[in-house]
Amino acid sequence: QKALLEQLKGKENITKEGQKINVYANIGNVADLGAVLKNDAGGIGLFRSEFLYLENETYPTEEQQFAVYKQVAETMAGKKVIIRTLDIGADKQVDYFNLDKEENPALGYRAIRICLTRPEIFKTQLRALYRAAVYGNLSIMFPMIISVAEVKKIKEIIEEVKDELKAEGIPYKEDVETGIMIETPASVMVSRELAKEVDFFSVGTNDLTQYTLAIDRQNSKLDEFYDPHHPAVLSMIKMAADNAHAEGKWIGICGELGADLELTEEFLKMGLDELSVSPAMVLPLRKRIRDL
Ligand code: PEP
Ligand code: MG
Numbered sequence: 001q002k003a004l005l006e007q008l009k010g011k012e013n014i015t016k017e018g019q020k021i022n023v024y025a026n027i028g029n030v031a032d033l034g035a036v037l038k039n040d041a042g043g044i045g046l047f048r049s050e051f052l053y054l055e056n057e058t059y060p061t062e063e064q065q066f067a068v069y070k071q072v073a074e075t076m077a078g079k080k081v082i083i084r085t086l087d088i089g090a091d092k093q094v095d096y097f098n099l100d101k102e103e104n105p106a107l108g109y110r111a112i113r114i115c116l117t118r119p120e121i122f123k124t125q126l127r128a129l130y131r132a133a134v135y136g137n138l139s140i141m142f143p144m145i146i147s148v149a150e151v152k153k154i155k156e157i158i159e160e161v162k163d164e165l166k167a168e169g170i171p172y173k174e175d176v177e178t179g180i181m182i183e184t185p186a187s188v189m190v191s192r193e194l195a196k197e198v199d200f201f202s203v204g205t206n207d208l209t210q211y212t213l214a215i216d217r218q219n220s221k222l223d224e225f226y227d228p229h230h231p232a233v234l235s236m237i238k239m240a241a242d243n244a245h246a247e248g249k250w251i252g253i254c255g256e257l258g259a260d261l262e263l264t265e266e267f268l269k270m271g272l273d274e275l276s277v278s279p280a281m282v283l284p285l286r287k288r289i290r291d292l
Contacts (some may be wrong), residue, residue, distance in 0.1 A: 005283040008290070009040040015268060015292045023285050026254055030068060034076050035279035043080035043134065045202065045276020046141070046254035047072060049125070057094050059121065064094070073136025080137050082202065082254075082276075084181070085125055087111040087143040091218055099231045106216060111144035119204040124190055126161045133173035141179045141202055146186040151197045154178075166203055183207035183255070188236040197248035201240055205255025209233050228257050234266065249270035252276055261288045268292065 013023045020120065024045030036044060053069060072081055088094050089110025102108040115122035129140050139287045142154055156177075165172045182188060183204030195201065209228045210217040211259045219227070227233075237253070244251040252274030257263060259277035267275065277285055 005287065008283050008286050011286065011290070013289045014248075014257040015285050015289055017292075019268055021268060021272065021289060022080075022252070023282055024252070024274060024276040025279045025282055025287070026080075026098060026276050027279070028244075029151070032279065033072065037075075039279045041279060041282045043082070043137075044072070044076060045080075045274060046084055047081060047083045047253055048154040049083055049086060050088055053086060053088060053094050054092065055096075059124070060133075062124050062128045066131050069132030069138065070135045071129055073132055073138050075137055078137050078172060080139060082139045082179070083129060084141045084143055085112070085122070085129075086115055086275045089114060106210065106218075112142050112150060112154075113144065115142075116150065116157075119157055122157060123161050126158060126163060127172075128166060130158075130161060130165060130172040131170060133176045134171055139179060139200070141181060141200075143204070144180045144183060144207070145180040145194070146184050148178075148190060148193050151180065153193060155197075181207075181254070182236075182251075183211070185212050185236065188240050191240045191243040192246065195244050195249050198249065200249055201244045201251040202235055203240060203251070203253045203257075203273075204253060205233065205237070205253060205257035208236060208255065209257075212236060219231060227261070228260070233261075237267075237272075238270050241272055245271060250274065259285060260292050261285065264288045265292055 012020060014020045022042050026046040027036060027044055028048045029051045052065060069083060071280045089099060089108060090105045099109060132138060145247035177199045179200035179202060180196050183202045187194060196252040205228060206217055212232050213230060215222050215226045241251050250273040252272060254276040258275040259281040275285060
């Protein structure tokens with residue numbers, strides 16, 4: 001089996017009928033870069049930037065973040081690297097943020113909600129990202145979006161950040177591809193409007209399943225009810241895909257479901273453009289695609 005997968009390195013992700021799809025890898029740390037290269041991923045579809053905050057005693061500085069994003073961009077040598085902005089709160093708590101204890105953390109103050117209400121934290125990360133984008137093929141993705149208004153607000157903040165960098169004479173990339181995660185039912189329902197505002201969608205099926213089925217993804221007592229193959233979840237992915245494509249934008253999946261080989265055929269039928277999976281799943285998924 002291992003030798004078989006080894007033979008797939010350097011090969012395309014293409015079905016027998018000629019349909020192609022990008023297969024990228026999800027990472028949570030620069031230490032995972034070796035596995036991305038070793039498994040011949042076409043790019044990085046989700047870099048969870050939280051580790052920078054989780055492993056630090058206080059807010060990571062712009063320079064600290066810049067160094068990491070630059071390293072990832074350079075290591076991937078022109079291949080796409082999608083970095084997700086800070087997604088803490090809920091299951092990921094960081095002491096120095098001093099977040100209040102909440103009744104319903106998964107429905108609480110987290111991710112983009114923190115970034116939009118504490119723009120100084122958000123701007124530091126965006127500055128580092130726009131600067132690092134000079135060194136490779138970097139894209140930026142925003143988590144937990146529910147509305148067009150949020151995306152418009154993000155764009156305003158990006159403009160401010162670029163104006164400031166320009167005024168300071170610091171090199172940055174003017175046009176960086178930006179996308180959002182589709183991981184709330186609200187984002188699916190307004191996906192046609194959202195698609196007009198961004199360059200791409202990436203479906204976070206872990207949270208999308210949690211919020212669609214109203215089942216806490218952390219509560220193992222509910223495992224028998226947590227069904228990511230639920231038709232409601234699959235219909236939502238299809239709806240987001242149709243709306244993305246209607247606006248000429250691309251869409252991928254970066255949640256766990258992207259690696260579910262039982263669904264690969266269905267995802268190809270939906271016309272998904274990309275699947276981003278753990279590095280170890282890149283070659284098994286490539287095999288599945290090529291066998292279809
Ligand atoms: C998701 O929700 O599917 C996702 C990819 O993000 P995370 O698992 O980090 O919440
Ligand atoms: Mg998520």
